[in-house]
Amino acid sequence: MHIDSLNNSVICHQCGLLVDVPLLQDGSSANCPRCAKVLTKRHRNATDHVLYFSISALLCLLYSVGFGFLEMSVQGQVRQITLMESVTTLFSLQEMALGTLMTVIIVGLPAIYVSLLIYLVGSIKLKRVSRHSIDILTVVGYVRFWNMCEIFFLGILVSMVKIAGLAHIEIGESFWAYAFFNFFLFAAIMHFDKVQLARAIRELTWERERPRQDSTNEASRVG
Numbered sequence: 066m067h068i069d070s071l072n073n074s075v076i077c078h079q080c081g082l083l084v085d086v087p088l089l090q091d092g093s094s095a096n097c098p099r100c101a102k103v104l105t106k107r108h109r110n111a112t113d114h115v116l117y118f119s120i121s122a123l124l125c126l127l128y129s130v131g132f133g134f135l136e137m138s139v140q141g142q143v144r145q146i147t148l149m150e151s152v153t154t155l156f157s158l159q160e161m162a163l164g165t166l167m168t169v170i171i172v173g174l175p176a177i178y179v180s181l182l183i184y185l186v187g188s189i190k191l192k193r194v195s196r197h198s199i200d201i202l203t204v205v206g207y208v209r210f211w212n213m214c215e216i217f218f219l220g221i222l223v224s225m226v227k228i229a230g231l232a233h234i235e236i237g238e239s240f241w242a243y244a245f246f247n248f249f250l251f252a253a254i255m256h257f258d259k260v261q262l263a264r265a266i267r268e269l270t271w272e273r274e275r276p277r278q279d280s281t282n283e284a285s286r287v288g
């Protein structure tokens with residue numbers, strides 16, 4: 066979906082039709098008249114929900130880095146691994162490219178994504194949007210596309226099922242923190258709507274610049 070920053074129009078990602086989206090009531094959505102795809106949905110208290118879920122996600126992500134992730138024991142030998150050890154092990158094996166990619170996927174992009182969400186939604190809530198807010202919203206859309214931490218977590222779950230037959234596995238605090246991080250991130254994304262946030266940013270920008278425009282018009286009338 067592409068946001069036209071001047072009009073409340075959205076290009077349908079599925080069929081390419083340009084649709085003029087009206088102001089929506091809480092809980093309602095707008096569909097494409099040609100292919101019926103949902104173009105935008107106005108969630109109740111969306112900014113509050115995105116903000117609280119994003120802050121919770123970031124706290125869980127930070128917590129997950131500092132503690133034991135999994136503990137495996139085979140024939141009396143116990144080995145505990147942390148989330149970051151899954152990456153540093155790759156570096157110690159000289160797998161630099163893979164290690165860097167894993168760092169970006171596990172911690173880098175998710176941290177950037179939730180931080181940008183907190184900044185963006187926080188600035189809307191405090192009515193302190195800037196001329197760069199729409200750019201940040203666009204970046205959030207791109208980062209979301211490349212954010213694959215939930216796929217990483219699913220991969221871990223599948224691996225655990227396979228390893229369970231060979232070793233005894235104990236789940237650490239970090240594992241639960243990373244699971245909750247994924248849950249809160251998913252909840253934030255479910256309440257995030259690019260079109261509605263773009264509209265809120267435009268309205269706040271217009272409100273902020275209106276007194277300046279009024280005084281300019283007044284000055285030109287007097288002059």
Ligand SMILES: [Zn+2]
Pocket residue numbers: 077078079080081082097098099100101102
């Ligand atoms: Zn369509």
